[in-house]
Amino acid sequence: MSTTALLAIDWGTTSARVYRLDAAGRLLDQRSAPLGISQVQERRYAEALAKLLGDWSCLSVPRLACGMIGSRQGWIEAPYIDCAASLDRLAAGLTRTPGGELIVVPGLITRDGRGIPDLMRGEETQLLGSLTPGDATRLIVLPGTHSKWALVRGDTVLDFATYLTGELYSVLLAHSLLGRLPMVDPASDNSAGDSSSSDEAFERGLQHARCCGPLTHDLFAARTLALTGELQPHEVAAWLSGLLIGREVHDALAWARSHVAGDPVSIVGEPALAARYAQALAGAGAAAQQDPPHAAARGLALIARQVGLLG
Amino acid sequence: MSTTALLAIDWGTTSARVYRLDAAGRLLDQRSAPLGISQVQERRYAEALAKLLGDWSCLSVPRLACGMIGSRQGWIEAPYIDCAASLDRLAAGLTRTPGGELIVVPGLITRDGRGIPDLMRGEETQLLGSLTPGDATRLIVLPGTHSKWALVRGDTVLDFATYLTGELYSVLLAHSLLGRLPMVDPASDNSAGDSSSSDEAFERGLQHARCCGPLTHDLFAARTLALTGELQPHEVAAWLSGLLIGREVHDALAWARSHVAGDPVSIVGEPALAARYAQALAGAGAAAQQDPPHAAARGLALIARQVGLLG
Numbered sequence: 001m002s003t004t005a006l007l008a009i010d011w012g013t014t015s016a017r018v019y020r021l022d023a024a025g026r027l028l029d030q031r032s033a034p035l036g037i038s039q040v041q042e043r044r045y046a047e048a049l050a051k052l053l054g055d056w057s058c059l060s061v062p063r064l065a066c067g068m069i070g071s072r073q074g075w076i077e078a079p080y081i082d083c084a085a086s087l088d089r090l091a092a093g094l095t096r097t098p099g100g101e102l103i104v105v106p107g108l109i110t111r112d113g114r115g116i117p118d119l120m121r122g123e124e125t126q127l128l129g130s131l132t133p134g135d136a137t138r139l140i141v142l143p144g145t146h147s148k149w150a151l152v153r154g155d156t157v158l159d160f161a162t163y164l165t166g167e168l169y170s171v172l173l174a175h176s177l178l179g180r181l182p183m184v185d186p187a188s189d190n191s192a193g194d195s196s197s198s199d200e201a202f203e204r205g206l207q208h209a210r211c212c213g214p215l216t217h218d219l220f221a222a223r224t225l226a227l228t229g230e231l232q233p234h235e236v237a238a239w240l241s242g243l244l245i246g247r248e249v250h251d252a253l254a255w256a257r258s259h260v261a262g263d264p265v266s267i268v269g270e271p272a273l274a275a276r277y278a279q280a281l282a283g284a285g286a287a288a289q290q291d292p293p294h295a296a297a298r299g300l301a302l303i304a305r306q307v308g309l310l311g
Numbered sequence: 312m313s314t315t316a317l318l319a320i321d322w323g324t325t326s327a328r329v330y331r332l333d334a335a336g337r338l339l340d341q342r343s344a345p346l347g348i349s350q351v352q353e354r355r356y357a358e359a360l361a362k363l364l365g366d367w368s369c370l371s372v373p374r375l376a377c378g379m380i381g382s383r384q385g386w387i388e389a390p391y392i393d394c395a396a397s398l399d400r401l402a403a404g405l406t407r408t409p410g411g412e413l414i415v416v417p418g419l420i421t422r423d424g425r426g427i428p429d430l431m432r433g434e435e436t437q438l439l440g441s442l443t444p445g446d447a448t449r450l451i452v453l454p455g456t457h458s459k460w461a462l463v464r465g466d467t468v469l470d471f472a473t474y475l476t477g478e479l480y481s482v483l484l485a486h487s488l489l490g491r492l493p494m495v496d497p498a499s500d501n502s503a504g505d506s507s508s509s510d511e512a513f514e515r516g517l518q519h520a521r522c523c524g525p526l527t528h529d530l531f532a533a534r535t536l537a538l539t540g541e542l543q544p545h546e547v548a549a550w551l552s553g554l555l556i557g558r559e560v561h562d563a564l565a566w567a568r569s570h571v572a573g574d575p576v577s578i579v580g581e582p583a584l585a586a587r588y589a590q591a592l593a594g595a596g597a598a599a600q601q602d603p604p605h606a607a608a609r610g611l612a613l614i615a616r617q618v619g620l621l622g
Contacts, residue, residue, distance in 0.1 A: 018533070082433035109539075114522050117535040146488075146531060162535075163488075163527040171486045177457075178476050211425050215526045216474040220457060224428045224473075228420075251525035257394070 004028065004059050006310055008300035009052070009102070012036050012122055013071035018053050019294065021058075023311045025301030027172035027294060031056070037068045037075075045075040047099055049207050054280045062309040070095065075102060077196050080109035080119060087128060087155040091306040105303060110159050112248045118162050122296070123148045129298030130291050136301050139253035139256045140266040142293075143245075145170075149252040151259050161255055163248045173237055202276065205242020205281050208249060217244060242275065249280040264269040264289045315339065315370050319611035320363070320413070322380035323347050323433055327363050329369075330605065334622045336612030338605060342367070345421030348379045353514055356386040357412055367490075373620040375611050377416040378433035381406065386413060393422035393431060398466040402617040405559060416614060421470050429473050433607070434459045438468050441579050441602050450567045451577040453603075454556075456481070460563040462570050471565055474559045476575045484548055489533045512546035513587065516553020517594050520561060529554060552587065560591040575600045 005023040009016060014036035020029040035048045039283045051056050070078035079097035085108050093106035107121030123142050126148050131142055133275040136157065142148045150160040173179035213276060224242050225231035230238055264287040269275040272291045304310040320327060325347035331340040336358040346359045355451050361368050381389035389406035396419050404417035419433030438461050441451055445526040448469065453459045455479045461471040484490035485575040519529060519622035533551050542550055575598040583600045592599040 013557045020443065072388045114519070114524075116519070116532045117533070117539045117541070119538060120534050158463045161528055162531045163525065164530045165527055167482075167487050168530070169525055172479075173487045176475075177483045206429070208425070213425075214558070216476055216479055216559060217472055217562065218427075219475045219479070220426045222431070224430050227430060230428070247525070248527060251528065255525075275534070277474075300354070311334075 004056075004061055005051065006064045006301065006304050007056060007059065007060055007067075008297050008304070009063060009065035009067075010122065010125070010242045010296040010300075011067040011074075012066045013038050014067045015039075016048070016067075016069075016155040017054055017057065019300070020056060021297065021298060021301055021304075021310075025305065027297055027309060028218070029293055030297075035087060037071070039071055043075070045069070045097075046099070062304065063101065063104060064094075064103045064105065064304050064309060066296060067120050068126035069102070070104040070106060071121055074104075076104055078104045078106040080107045080121075081124075082108035083108055083160065084156050084158045085124070087302060087306055090124060090128070090301050094303070105300070105308075108160065112121075112161070113212075118160060120148055120160060120162070122162075123150070124301035125303065126158060126268055126295040127152060127299065128155070128302050129295035129300075130266055131155055133303075136245055136263060137259050137263065138266065139260045140268060141252065141277060143277050144299060145265065147252075149256065151256060158259075161252065165244045165248045165253065167204075167242055169244050171252060172219065172240065178219065178236065178240065197235055198233065198238040201231065201238040202242040202279070203233075203283075205239040206280055207242075207247040208239075209243050209246025210283065212247070212250065214249060218247075237301075242280075245276055245280045246283070249277065249284050249286075253281075253284055253286060262287070266291050312539065315367075315372055316375045317372055317615050318364065318367060318370065319510060319608050320374060320376035320378075320380075320434070321433065321607040321611075322376045322378040322385075324379045326358070326436045327378075328351075328607075329363055329367065330608040330611070331367060332608065332612055332621075333351070336609070336616065336621060338608055340487060341605075341608075348382070348384055349515050356380070356408075357410070360412060368461065373414060374412065375405075375414045375615050375617065375620060377436035377607060377611060380413070381415040381417060382432055385415075387415055389417040391418045391432075391436075394419055394421040394471065395467050395469045396435070398613060398617055399536040401439070402614050405614070405618060414620070416611070419468060419471065423472070428588060431459055431471060431473070432460070434620075435468060436610035436614065437606040438463060438610065439466070439578055439613050440606035440611075441577055442466055443452050447572065449574055449577065450563075451579060452563065452588060454578065454580045454588050459561055460567065462567060469517050469570070472563065474563065476555045477560045480552055480555050483530065483551065488589045489530065489547065489551065489601075508543065508546055508550040512542065512549040513553040514553075514590070514594075515542075517557040517591055518553075519550075520554050520557025521594065523544070523558070525559065526558060529558075545620075553591075556587055556591045557594070560588065560597075564592075564595055564597060571599070577602050580604050 003022045005022040016035045017032035040048045106125045137153045147163045151158040185234040268291045278288040314333045319330040327346045328343035371571045419435045448464045457475045462469040579602045589599040
C-alpha cells in the first residue's frame with residue numbers, strides 16, 4: 001500500500017465505491033459497500049466513510065469524492081457548475097467537508113432552449129474520465145436509471161440531457177398493469193431459447209420505437225400485444241426495454257444532431273446495458289463504442305491532478 | 312320496485328356498480344360495491360353478483376353487464392369486436408353466462424397504421440351512452456387510468472386510441488424519484504392558497520407539454536425544477552399532471568385531426584378530472600363539453616333496447 005496516492009470515491013444514492021490509485025492515477029484496488037446517501041441514517045457520513053474505507057482509513061492521502069455525497073442531502077453541498085464546464089472550472093468548484101475528511105466534486109447544471117434546468121451529479125466525473133483529446137465535439141451516453149447524454153469537446157462538458165428511461169422501465173414493470181403478466185426478467189433468464197426470444201422481443205420494441213407514436217400510447221401496446229398473444233408474457237419486459245431505449249436513442253440523437261459529426265457515440269456503463277444501447281444506436285444508423293470501465297476513477301484522478309492532489 | 316325493467320351493471324377491475332332502470336331506460340336507483348374482478352377470489356362471481364344486487368336479486372328482469380367481467384379473467388369471455396363497430400354489431404356479440412345469470416357486452420379491438428392492437432372493455436358502452444344522432448364524426452375522451460379517445464359517428468365507434476396517462480402519473484408519484492419530495496395531493500388540498508398554487512402548477516405543466524420535448528426527458532424536469540426551487544415541492548404533482556394530460560391532449564388531437572371538424576370534444580368522466588381535460592383542450596385551442604354522468608347506464612339501456620331486453 002506504500003504506493004497509494006489518492007482514494008477516489010464514487011458515492012452515489014444507493015452505493016459507494018472507493019478506488020485506491022497510485023501517483024500516476026493507476027487503479028491499484030477497489031472496494032464497494034451499500035452505503036449510498038439514502039442508506040446513511042442521520043447524516044452519519046464520517047462513520048459510513050470509515051466503514052467503506054476499512055483499513056484504508058489509515059492512509060494519509062487525499063480523499064476525493066463525486067456523486068450524491070455532494071448534494072444537499074449529502075455530506076456537504078457542492079453547488080452546481082454551469083455548462084459549458086471545463087475541467088478547470090469543475091476543479092475550481094471543489095468543496096471540502098468541515099472536518100477535512102473529504103473533498104467533493106460539484107455537479108453540473110444546464111438549461112435547454114425553454115429555460116428548463118437539467119442536472120447531473122457524479123456523471124460529470126465519469127464524463128471527464130471518458131474524454132479524449134481533440135477539437136471534435138463528441139456524444140457520450142451514460143445509460144441507467146436516469147440516462148445522461150452529453151456533448152463534450154476537449155476537456156469541456158458543453159451540454160447534456162437526462163432521460164428517465166431506466167426508472168420508467170422499473171416502475172412500470174413493478175407497479176403498473178404492464179408488469180402484471182407472468183414474465184421472465186431478461187437479466188435472470190438463463191435458458192437459451194427464452195434468451196433468444198427476449199433478444200427478439202427487445203429488437204421488436206426497438207423497431208416499434210422507430211415508428212415514434214406518442215409514448216404513453218405506445219406503452220399501452222405492451223399490454224395489448226400480450227393480451228392478443230402477439231407478445232409472449234415473458235417477452236413483455238424485453239419489448240418494453242426496447243421501446244424505451246429505442247425512443248431515448250432516437251430523441252437524444254435528434255437533440256445532438258446539429259452538434260456532432262458521424263463520430264461513434266461513446267457508451268459509458270455496465271456491459272449488458274451498454275450492449276443494448278449499442279444495438280439501439282446501430283438500429284438508428286449511429287456507430288458506437290463501449291468505453292472501458294471505472295470512468296469515475298479516471299475522472300477523479302484527472303481532477304486530482306488538475307488541483308495538485310496527484311503529482 | 313314494480314317498474315324495474317333492467318339491471319344494468321358496470322363491472323370493472325376494482326369496483327362494480329348496478330343501475331336499476333325502468334322500461335324507458337330511466338335511472339331509478341343505483342348501488343356499488345368494491346367487487347371488481349380483481350377483488351373476487353376463485354371466480355366466485357355468482358356470489359359477488361348476489362352481494363352487489365342485495366334484495367334486487369329477486370327482481371325477474373334481465374341483467375346486462377359491461378366491463379372487465381367479460382374478459383378472460385372475468386366470469387365469461389365476450390370476444391372483442393373489430394372497429395368500426397356499430398351498436399348493431401356490438402349487440403350481436405352479447406354473451407350469456409352458462410347459468411344465464413348475466414348477459415355480457417363485448418369489448419372492442421382496433422389496429423393502428425402499424426398493425427398494433429388497441430383494446431377497450433367497458434368504455435365501448437360508455438361511448439354508446441354518449442352518442443348523439445347525426446352524420447358528423449365526433450371525438451370523445453374518457454379520461455382515467457388508461458385514457459381512451461374515440462372517433463364516433465351515428466351509432467358507430469369508428470376507431471380509438473389508449474394513453475397510459477393516469478397510470479403513469481400514479482406510479483411515478485408513488486414509486487419514482489419524482490414523488491420523493493414532500494408534496495400535497497391536489498385532490499386533498501383544502502387551503503385556498505395551496506389550491507391556487509396547484510392550479511398554477513398544473514397550467515405550467517400544460518404549457519411545458521405544449522413545447523413537446525421528448526417525454527422521458529420532460530418528466531425529469533419535475534425533479535430538476537423542484538431541486539432548483541422553480542417548483543415548490545407541493546406543486547410537483549399538479550405540474551406532472553399538467554405535463555401528462557397536456558401531452559395526451561396534444562397527441563390525441565393530432566391523431567384525430569384529419570377525421571373531425573371543429574365540433575366540441577365530449578369529455579366523459581368524473582367532474583374534477585373532466586375539468587382538467589377541458590382546461591388542457593382549451594389550451595390546445597379545442598372546445599370541449601362535459602357529458603352528463605352515468606354514460607354506462609345509458610349505453611346498457613341502448614344495447615338492451617337494441618336486442619329487445621327493453622321494450
